[in-house]
Amino acid sequence: MNLNEEMRNREQDLDQMLASRLGRDLEALRVTIDDYSQDMNLVVEHFTEFLTGANGLNVIDQKAVRAWKRDSSRLLRNYLATRMTLRDYQKALGSRRQVWAI
Structure with missing residues (x-):
């Protein structure tokens, strides 16, 4: 086995290890948490913009x-998608945790 094949095999072994997964x-x-947080802030x-009447958001400016x-x-x-x-x-991490405990 040459060096390249051995390195490739070792990388595959490392990828399969629990810590890598x-x-x-x-x-x-x-x-995902970052996306969720950003969407929630938006x-x-x-809605704060509407409630404060900013940017012409009032009953008169229908557009x-x-x-x-x-x-x-x-x-x-x-927001709901994230x-x-x-x-x-x-859920996926919770189910994997049960497998890892074995």
Whole structure:
């Protein structure tokens, strides 16, 4: 076996190790939590903008209100999608933890 093959085999062995899998899972969870947090902040800012009447959002400016409503739907969908993804990652990690305990 030459050096390249041996290095490739060792890398594959390392990738299969528990710590490597756990590291990848935790990194995916971290990214999802960051996305969830960012989406939540956008939703809060968006609704605060409406409640404070910023950017012409009042009953008189119907065009601004319609644009706000369109953005509301988009932001809420993004927020819910990242929340559901976070839930799925948590379930996956929970089921893997049972396997790791064996």
